[in-house]
Amino acid sequence: KVFLRGKDPALASRFRDPTLYVVRTGGQQFVNVDLDSTEGLERAVNGKLIENELADVVSVPDVRLGSLLFGDGRNQLVDVAKDGDDAKGSSDGQHQHQKEYKGVLFSMFRHPIERAVSTFYHKQSVKDSVHHDPSLEIYSLTDWINSPGYITDYMVRTLVGKIDSWAGGNPNGPTAFRPPVPLTHDDLDVAKEIIRRKCVVGLLEEKGESTRRFERFFGWEANGYRGDYDADFLFEGDMGAAEAARAARWKNVRDEECRDRLLHWDWEGKNGHPNLEEGSAAYNLLESKNRYDIELYMYARQLFEEQFFQLGFDDDDDGD
Numbered sequence: 001k002v003f004l005r006g007k008d009p010a011l012a013s014r015f016r017d018p019t020l021y022v023v024r025t026g027g028q029q030f031v032n033v034d035l036d037s038t039e040g041l042e043r044a045v046n047g048k049l050i051e052n053e054l055a056d057v058v059s060v061p062d063v064r065l066g067s068l069l070f071g072d073g074r075n076q077l078v079d080v081a082k083d084g085d086d087a088k089g090s091s092d093g094q095h096q097h098q099k100e101y102k103g104v105l106f107s108m109f110r111h112p113i114e115r116a117v118s119t120f121y122h123k124q125s126v127k128d129s130v131h132h133d134p135s136l137e138i139y140s141l142t143d144w145i146n147s148p149g150y151i152t153d154y155m156v157r158t159l160v161g162k163i164d165s166w167a168g169g170n171p172n173g174p175t176a177f178r179p180p181v182p183l184t185h186d187d188l189d190v191a192k193e194i195i196r197r198k199c200v201v202g203l204l205e206e207k208g209e210s211t212r213r214f215e216r217f218f219g220w221e222a223n224g225y226r227g228d229y230d231a232d233f234l235f236e237g238d239m240g241a242a243e244a245a246r247a248a249r250w251k252n253v254r255d256e257e258c259r260d261r262l263l264h265w266d267w268e269g270k271n272g273h274p275n276l277e278e279g280s281a282a283y284n285l286l287e288s289k290n291r292y293d294i295e296l297y298m299y300a301r302q303l304f305e306e307q308f309f310q311l312g313f314d315d316d317d318d319g320d
Contacts, residue, residue, distance in 0.1 A: 020047035020054055034130060035060045035069075044069060050101050062158045063105065063194075070103050106200040106214055108207070109300040112155070112293040113276065113286045120144050121273035142282050145289065153183055153292040159191040188292045192299050200311070201303045210304075213313050 014023055014032040020043075023032050031054045033047065034040040041060075049055060050069050060066030110118075122129060124136040136144060144150055157163040162181045195201065200217055202210030214220070276283050287294065308314055 108202040110204040112290040152289040156292045
């Protein structure tokens with residue numbers, strides 16, 4: 001698969017390189033791997049993306065597959081100096097121990113209907129995107145929703161691992177489409193518990209506040225870099241490390257509209273598309289196919305309010 005980055009063939013070729021490394025271009029830096037597919041994730045695992053500590057943040061569309069980056073840890077054996085006066089069989093006076101890698105999940109939640117509409121028009125019209133699907137150019141939104149390739153309740157399915165039914169997705173292809181495994185209220189409850197216990201919740205409709213929380217929680221500096229942190233330590237409620245590294249640029253920002261401008265709400269490449277009217281046939285169709293996702297989203301909004309206190313975001317010396 002050819003990964004086009006700014007229509008730069010030389011840059012795209014780096015995503016086919018078997019070796020993973022940090023690419024720096026246009027004032028940005030990233031690792032030459034795309035995690036939007038199983039193939040990309042396998043390449044990341046085989047290239048030891050996590051063990052070689054090539055990235056501070058990874059972005060994945062499927063939480064369950066993303067967890068495989070850590071898996072059993074694929075824990076790296078690290079040589080360390082051995083305490084004591086005898087190596088007991090180690091010729092260089094060292095022994096090995098396993099270094100465990102843990103991830104901390106954070107997500108920017110969006111209303112499932114808005115997300116689905118945006119996804120369709122992005123796949124259909126943004127031709128230089130790795131997600132572009134030429135077959136959708138002749139589809140209407142309703143055609144896509146009713147097609148075998150449309151994934152219902154995408155968020156719940158990815159969280160509980162019931163998305164593999166769409167493997168292949170082409171009834172005439174080598175891997176025939178299989179009917180999706182039905183979801184239950186138990187699946188919804190499991191998905192809710194996962195984000196309650198494991199996720200720092202953000203809301204796209206509260207983009208400025210959400211990003212402020214992420215920066216504060218992870219201790220990101222204003223330039224986007226952060227030092228090492230202990231996820232378990234942070235989850236236990238001590239926000240001291242995050243407070244010490246709070247991004248300086250928020251200190252004088254009081255207005256949410258100003259904050260959103262700083263976060264490039266009108267970013268270059270933002271996909272403008274028609275809005276879907278509530279109560280329209282397409283809206284009602286999407287609503288019927290995403291009932292569990294809508295419930296999960298409403299629960300995420302509740303968690304967003306609760307985490308303001310639970311994770312110490314109410315302790316704000318700047319008065320934002």
